[in-house]
Amino acid sequence: MKKTGSISRRRLLSGAAAAPLVVPGSVLGKNGAVPPSDRITLGGLGIGGRGTAVLRAFLQQRDVQFLAVCDVRNERREAVKTMVDEKYGNRDCAAYGEQEELFARRDIDALLIATGDRWHTLLSVLAARAGKDVFCEKPCSMTIAESRALADTFQRLGRVYQAGTQRRNGANFVWACEMARTGKLGRLRTLHAEAGPGNRWPPLTRHDWLPAEPEPSPQVVDWDRWLGPCPWRPYNAEYVKGGWRGYFDFHGGGILEWGSHTVDLCQWAAGKDETAPVEYVPHGMGADTPYSIECRYADGLRLVLRDSGFLGLGSCHIRFEGEEGWVETADGGQIRTSENLRALAPAISKEEAARATENHVRDFLDCVKSRRQPRSHALAAGQAHIACHAAYIAFQLGRKLEFDPATDTFLADEEANRMRSRAMREPWRL
Amino acid sequence: MGEVMRDPKYGTAAEIMALDWARLMGILRDPEATVFAKAKACQRLAVVGNHFTVEAVAPLLADPQLSHYARFALEPAPAPAADQALREAAGKLKGRLLVGVINSIGVRRDTEAIPLLGRLINDSDPEVARAAVEALARIRPPL
Numbered sequence: 151m152k153k154t155g156s157i158s159r160r161r162l163l164s165g166a167a168a169a170p171l172v173v174p175g176s177v178l179g180k181n182g183a184v185p186p187s188d189r190i191t192l193g194g195l196g197i198g199g200r201g202t203a204v205l206r207a208f209l210q211q212r213d214v215q216f217l218a219v220c221d222v223r224n225e226r227r228e229a230v231k232t233m234v235d236e237k238y239g240n241r242d243c244a245a246y247g248e249q250e251e252l253f254a255r256r257d258i259d260a261l262l263i264a265t266g267d268r269w270h271t272l273l274s275v276l277a278a279r280a281g282k283d284v285f286c287e288k289p290c291s292m293t294i295a296e297s298r299a300l301a302d303t304f305q306r307l308g309r310v311y312q313a314g315t316q317r318r319n320g321a322n323f324v325w326a327c328e329m330a331r332t333g334k335l336g337r338l339r340t341l342h343a344e345a346g347p348g349n350r351w352p353p354l355t356r357h358d359w360l361p362a363e364p365e366p367s368p369q370v371v372d373w374d375r376w377l378g379p380c381p382w383r384p385y386n387a388e389y390v391k392g393g394w395r396g397y398f399d400f401h402g403g404g405i406l407e408w409g410s411h412t413v414d415l416c417q418w419a420a421g422k423d424e425t426a427p428v429e430y431v432p433h434g435m436g437a438d439t440p441y442s443i444e445c446r447y448a449d450g451l452r453l454v455l456r457d458s459g460f461l462g463l464g465s466c467h468i469r470f471e472g473e474e475g476w477v478e479t480a481d482g483g484q485i486r487t488s489e490n491l492r493a494l495a496p497a498i499s500k501e502e503a504a505r506a507t508e509n510h511v512r513d514f515l516d517c518v519k520s521r522r523q524p525r526s527h528a529l530a531a532g533q534a535h536i537a538c539h540a541a542y543i544a545f546q547l548g549r550k551l552e553f554d555p556a557t558d559t560f561l562a563d564e565e566a567n568r569m570r571s572r573a574m575r576e577p578w579r580l
Numbered sequence: 581m582g583e584v585m586r587d588p589k590y591g592t593a594a595e596i597m598a599l600d601w602a603r604l605m606g607i608l609r610d611p612e613a614t615v616f617a618k619a620k621a622c623q624r625l626a627v628v629g630n631h632f633t634v635e636a637v638a639p640l641l642a643d644p645q646l647s648h649y650a651r652f653a654l655e656p657a658p659a660p661a662a663d664q665a666l667r668e669a670a671g672k673l674k675g676r677l678l679v680g681v682i683n684s685i686g687v688r689r690d691t692e693a694i695p696l697l698g699r700l701i702n703d704s705d706p707e708v709a710r711a712a713v714e715a716l717a718r719i720r721p722p723l
Contacts, residue, residue, distance in 0.1 A: 200690055357593035357623065358584035382621065383646055568627050568656040573687070575648040577707060578679030579714065 172238035184213040189519050192321055193218045193252050193282075194262040195273055197230045198392070200287060201264025204314065205230070207511040208262060209237055214515065216387030219245035220252040220421070222372040225389065247372060249273060253280035259517055260310075262288060266401050266504055268380045277580055278309040285514050287314035288410040289402050290531050294539045294558050295571035299580045311525040312514035313531035315414050317466065319513055320506030322479045322498045326468060330419035335472025335489065338420055338451055342469035343412035344480070345443075345541075346457030348522035351404030353441055353457070353545055356397055360386035379574035405443070405542045408466055409455055413541075414526070415468045425529040426537040426555040427453055430544035443541040444576055448555075461486055543569045587617035596620040601628045608636040615645050622649035631659035647677045651684045663690045670696055672706035679711045686715030694719060 192214055198207055202485040208214050216234050221227040227245045234243040246252050252261070253276065260283040263273050271291045275283045284304075290313050291297040304311040317323040329335055346353065362384030364374050373385045380399045401407075417423055427445035434441035442456035460467035465484035475488035477495075483503030485495045510526070517524040536558060543550040543566050552561040560566035573580070586592045590599075590607055597620055599607075604621040607613045613621075617639070625633050634657065640650035653660040667690070669681045682700065685693045697719070700712035 190646060268702040336664070357597055357620060359593070361583055361585060381623070381652060382645065383619075506600045564658065566628050568658075571687070572626075573648065573651040573655040573680075573684055576683065577711070579686070 156162075156296070176386060179502065186215075187520075189213050189215045190515055191257055191259045192262060193220065193255065193258045193260075194230060194264065194345055195220045195249060195252065196226075196263065196265025196269065197221065198264060200224060200314075201228070201262065202233070203513065204262060204264060204285070204287070204507060205233075208507045208515075209234070211491065211511065211515055212506065216243065217258055218246060218252055218255060219534065220246040220249050222247060224235045224370050227254065228363060247369075248375065249276070250510040252378060253277060253282070256281075259283060260503065260514075264314075266394055266396075266400055267402060267406075268292060269332050269378050271300050272379055272574070272578060272580060274300060274311065275303045278303050278307045278311070281309075283310035283514075283518050285312045285314065285511070288531075289406045289535065289538075290410065291539070292402060293569075293571050296580070297532040297535040297539065298558055300535075301529045306355070308521075310514070310521065310523065311515050311528040311531070312510065312567075313410075313414075313526035313528075314510070315411050315511035315526045315534075316506040317411050317481075318418065318525040319509035320481075321496075321502050322485050323468065323506075324485045325496060325498070326470060326477045326479045327415060329349040329475075329477050329487075329494075330470045331421060334474075334494070335470055335476065336474030338470060340452040340454060340471045341416035342460070342467070342471070342478075343409060343453065343455050343460065344457065344460055344465075344467040345409045345412070345455040346404040346441075347465075351395065351407045353404045353542070355401055355403045357399075358397070359383045360388055360393075363387060365507045377575065379578040400516060402539070403542060404457065408540045409538035409541065410531075410535060411466050412468050412554050413453070413455065413537050414531065416470070416501060417534050417537065419468075419524075420447070420451060422447060423453075423533060426533050426540065426553065427552065427554065428553055430541050430553065431550045432541075432545040432548060435545075435548055435555045441545070443545055445537065453537070455538075463497035539570075585616050587614045589613065590617045593620045597624040599624070601625060601633050603632060603635050604628075605636040608640065618646055619649045622646070622653040625653040626656050629653050629657050629659075631661045633657075634659055634661040634665050640671065640672060641669040641681060642664070642677065644677065648682055648684060651680055655684045655687055663692065666690070667693050667696055670700070674708075675705065676707070678705075679707050682708065682711040682715050686711075686718040689719045691719060 151458045190213055192208060194205060196223060219227055219230040229242045231245045235241050261277050263286040267289050270286050274286050277284050291300055363386050364386040366484060371390055428448050429446040431444045440458040442454055445453040461478050463484040464480035467480040469478040477492045479485045483498035483500055487495050513524045540553050551563055551566050590596050596617055604625050607617050607621040637650050637653045640646040666681050666685050673681055697716045699713045701709050703709045
């Protein structure tokens with residue numbers, strides 16, 4: 151049956167002949183452009199300070215097209231839209247206040263999640279269920295239970311996940327880990343991970359509430375969405391401006407802040423991406439004293455989280471000690487080794503070391519295309535975070551804890567086991 | 581650190597969270613205690629609460645400002661009384677608070693709640709129905 155008003159094949163062809171079809175060269179991949187079929191379409195959530203730095207690294211990649219941003223703060227939503235629109239010379243970047251709108255965009259392949267820590271796991275899991283690949287800033291979880299849910303979800307759904315632990319793609323850190331992984335240090339004895347530093351991010355978080363202030367309109371700051379799965383408390387602008395760090399409800403404290411990088415590197419160096427230490431012993435509980443948590447893996451290997459005593463090479467130190475040598479490095483690229491390994495150590499410039507984020511973004515994008523898992527995949531990140539959470543729980547309780555990494559359970563310690571998860575505020579759930 | 585909230589009777593968060601479970605129960609039952617004090621008491625009871633404290637926490641499940649804090653206390657509690665409190669609340673609540681209670685039942689994998697959840701999957705509120713489906717899936721994952 152012929153439809154009323156339909157265009158016949160003959161009419162269509164005659165019209166097409168009259169108006170020649172112009173296909174821009176960029177669509178065909180000419181002049182160095184990446185054709186749309188090879189581009190990865192990206193959206194972003196909660197892009198603030200660190201998120202903007204990562205977004206810039208994404209926008210440098212020729213095969214990325216950023217389509218939409220979502221933020222509970224109008225000011226930041228508009229700032230990201232302006233930045234992206236200026237980059238592309240148009241006004242096409244969509245701006246949303248609710249993540250469901252972003253998840254519903256079937257034309258978006260992957261998401262950059264750079265909200266506060268409280269949202270990281272939940273948004274990552276919801277994004278994976280919506281069919282998106284995820285690059286998520288660290289710390290990636292608030293609890294042991296969230297860490298496990300993160301690892302399980304991405305494994306089950308086959309989505310690509312990259313934690314924002316960019317040091318796994320930082321030249322000096324990669325070299326140090328390779329020295330451990332290839333046996334150049336001999337049998338590993340002790341891994342050292344910098345936590346803290348205590349003067350900037352104390353290990354213990356606070357339960358305080360700041361005084362109530364008038365709540366802005368949800369169009370300016372959606373406070374209910376900002377809180378998300380966290381316990382309700384009255385609005386105070388300080389939280390929204392970045393002052394949420396240090397509060398138990400929103401932050402994992404200094405151990406998780408840097409441990410998510412440094413413990414992660416230690417686990418990678420030791421080939422322990424699929425497990426966690428079995429013992430955690432906290433030391434130095436005084437408010438202004440150096441602290442450490444001594445951990446032990448099932449095979450006897452030691453992992454020490456501490457906030458001081460490194461060689462002063464920069465921030466985020468790691469140090470690996472084996473029976474035949476040691477290596478230590480930090481941000482900035484400097485590497486120190488035992489005498490016997492000195493000739494092997496490469497000279498890595500600050501510029502090269504600073505390319506970690508760019509390399510990390512590229513690793514993620516390559517994996518989105520190949521469907522391999524990137525260096526900071528969900529299981530590795532999840533296990534490193536579990537180790538950090540377990541260390542933090544031992545520190546809060548001020549006692550030695552034994553842990554079964556196969557079941558994520560503390561042995562014979564009910565209080566510790568109760569601290570493995572937190573109820574999410576309604577309606578949110580994993 | 582600048583000014584922080586304090587309860588006129590029970591003090592700061594640190595002071596409240598240093599109390600034992602019996603005193604924390606007292607805060608929950610005190611009509612003069614602020615939302616802040618009750619919230620902090622619940623968060624501490626998440627770690628030190630027991631089957632006695634469930635009785636003081638359970639009524640807060642119906643309080644819009646404190647329902648989540650009550651679940652914060654009950655969800656990790658090993659006491660079977662916590663399961664019973666959540667099931668009873670699920671039979672009375674509606675809307676978002678009911679969704680929260682269903683979520684906690686799912687996290688606790690309470691098999692005795694299966695008949696209740698089976699009824700709730702037909703609830704007229706789609707958010708409730710969806711929460712019930714997901715809780716059931718969590719309690720009885722597909723083979």
